[in-house]
Amino acid sequence: MQAKVVIVGSLNMDLVTRAPRLPRAGETLAGQSFVTVPGGKGANQAVAAARLGASVAMIGCVGDDAYGEQLREALIREGIDCQAVTRVDGESTGVALIVVDDSSQNAIVIVAGGNGHVTPSVVDSFDGLLDQAQVIVCQLEVPMETVGHVLKRGRELGKTVILNPAPASGPLPAEWYAWIDYLIPNESEAAALTGLAVDSVATADPAASALLAAGVSKVIVTLGEQGALFATSARSEHFPAPKVKPVDTTAAGDTFVGGFAAALAEGKSESEAIRFGQIAAALSVTRSGAQPSIPAASEVHAYTP
C-alpha cells in the first residue's frame, strides 16, 4: 500500500512523571507516578494520521538501544511503513523528560539522540516515499537543514506540505514560507515566529496575517481550549474547540496535525479536516500519555458534544 501521508520527524521515548505542580528552579518535588511512553512529535503525528484513517510512512532515526526498537515496534503495530526509520549505531534514541501537573499542564525537556541524525541525505535515500505521498508533514525536532530540504522537495514534487513549527524558538528561514501549504503553530510558536503576543483568537489574527505576509499559503493557529484560527489571504475563520475535561495535554497538537493531514489525504475539505483534527485532539487530552492518548477514527466519528 502506498503511503498517502509521509511524516519526516522525531521519535522519542517519553519519560513521564506526574506531580502536583511543575517544579521551580532548584526545587526537588515528590512525584506521584512514572511511566515510559512512546512519543516524539513526528512519531505521534504518524500514529495519529494512521489511527485516524491514512496510510502512513515515517522517515526518522533512532539509536541502537532498547528504546529505539520499542519505538519502531510501536509504529509497526499501527501499520505504519517503517522502512525509513533508520537505526544509528553508537547513538542513543531521542528522549523527552516530561512532568505533568494536577492541572494537566506539562513541561518537557528533549534530548535529540538519533533525531539529530535525520540529515538531508537520509531523506534523499527515501525520496521514493516522498514521491508517492499526497501529504508531507514536518516538525522541528530534527535538524533545521533537513526540514528546509524536505519542505523544498515537497514543493518541487507538488505535494501538500504541512509544517508544524514545534518547538519554535524564533523566526523561520524566510525562504521556507513559499514551500509550505499549511503552517500549523500553537500560540507560543506563533509568538516565537512573529514576535507578536499570541494568547487568544483576537491576538492570533495579526500573527496569522504576519505569517501570510511572509509568504505561507494558509495558517492554522491552534489555541487549545480556545479553538483554532484558520487564515488565508482572503479570509480568516475561528473554529471553537470541543469542550472536554483535560487530563493530559501532551500530544494534543500532534493529534490535531496528524488528524488534519489524514483528513486532507482522504479528500475532506479544509473545514472538515480542521473539525476532524479538533475532535481527535480534544479526545486525546482526556487521556494520559502521548501515543496511548490518540483516538481511532471511529471514536472521532462517534463523538457527540
Ligand code: RIB
Ligand atoms: O508533542 C508532544 C511530544 O513532544 C512528546 O511526545 C515528546 O516526545 C516531545 O517531543
